[in-house]
Amino acid sequence: RILTASREARRILLDFAPDLCVGTGGYVSxxxxxxxxxxxxxxVIHEQNAYPGITNQMLSKKAYRTMLAVPDAQKYLSKKADCVLTGNPVRQEILRADRAEARRALGLDSRPLILSFGGSLGARTINEAMETLLLSSAKNQKYQHIHGYGQYGRWLPQALKEKGLDPAKAKNIVLKEYIRNMPECLAAADLVICRAGAITLSELQARGRASILIPSPNVAENHQYHNAMALVRRRAALMIEEK
Known part of the structure; x- marks a missing residue:
C-alpha cells in the first residue's frame, strides 16, 4: 500500500500541479x-495537537514550514523543523456569538450555566458523571445545565427519569442528543465540561471559557491528555483523567 500510495500521490501532484501543499497530519497526508x-x-504542515502524530514528526524534518497550534508540540518535532505558532482555525460563528443575546435565546436567567458534552457520539464516562451532576443541579437549583449526551448516551434521559428527574419538566436542565447550536451555547456558558480535542480547546480558548477537561484515553498517542495538560500547566483549565 505504501508503494501504491506514493505512485498515486505523484500522479495527482503531476496532474494538479499545485503551487503549495498543506498537510494536516494523519497517514493520508x-x-x-x-x-x-x-x-x-x-x-507546509500543520499540527493541531500538543503532541504531534507520527506523520508530522517525520514530515517536519523536510517541510518548508511547520505550523503549530500549541507551542508544547515543538519539543517532539525534528530540531530541523522551522516552526511558527499559528493556532487552530476557529469558526466565525464561535467568535461572533454575543453572550447576552445567546442567554436570552436559550431562555436562561442569571444563574451560572454549565455546558457539558462528550463529542458527537457521546462518552459513557462523561454521561455517567453528568447523571450525578444533573440530579444535583435539579435538586439544589443553583445552576442551569445543558448536556449533550450523544448517540451512545440515549440511555441517559430514561435513567434520570427512573431516579425521579424528568428532563422535559426540569426548568434548569436541557438534554440534547446533539448540540447543534454550539456557538450559542458556548457563548452563554460559564463552565464547560468536555473532552480535550484540538478544535474544542481552541474554541474554549477563543471564548475564554473556564473548563474541566476529561481527555479521551482512546486516541492516538494519547494526544488529548497532552492537549489538556498544555492548558492545565498555564492554569487555564482543570483536568480529570479517565481511568
Missing amino acids: GPVIRDAIRMGIPS
Missing part, C-alpha cells in the same frame, strides 16, 4: 507531502 517535497513543491 504522509505520501502526498513527502512526494511533494521530493518534487520540489513548497510544502
Whole structure:
C-alpha cells in the first residue's frame, strides 16, 4: 500500500500541479507531502495537537514550514523543523456569538450555566458523571445545565427519569442528543465540561471559557491528555483523567 500510495500521490501532484501543499497530519497526508517535497513543491504542515502524530514528526524534518497550534508540540518535532505558532482555525460563528443575546435565546436567567458534552457520539464516562451532576443541579437549583449526551448516551434521559428527574419538566436542565447550536451555547456558558480535542480547546480558548477537561484515553498517542495538560500547566483549565 505504501508503494501504491506514493505512485498515486505523484500522479495527482503531476496532474494538479499545485503551487503549495498543506498537510494536516494523519497517514493520508504522509505520501502526498513527502512526494511533494521530493518534487520540489513548497510544502507546509500543520499540527493541531500538543503532541504531534507520527506523520508530522517525520514530515517536519523536510517541510518548508511547520505550523503549530500549541507551542508544547515543538519539543517532539525534528530540531530541523522551522516552526511558527499559528493556532487552530476557529469558526466565525464561535467568535461572533454575543453572550447576552445567546442567554436570552436559550431562555436562561442569571444563574451560572454549565455546558457539558462528550463529542458527537457521546462518552459513557462523561454521561455517567453528568447523571450525578444533573440530579444535583435539579435538586439544589443553583445552576442551569445543558448536556449533550450523544448517540451512545440515549440511555441517559430514561435513567434520570427512573431516579425521579424528568428532563422535559426540569426548568434548569436541557438534554440534547446533539448540540447543534454550539456557538450559542458556548457563548452563554460559564463552565464547560468536555473532552480535550484540538478544535474544542481552541474554541474554549477563543471564548475564554473556564473548563474541566476529561481527555479521551482512546486516541492516538494519547494526544488529548497532552492537549489538556498544555492548558492545565498555564492554569487555564482543570483536568480529570479517565481511568
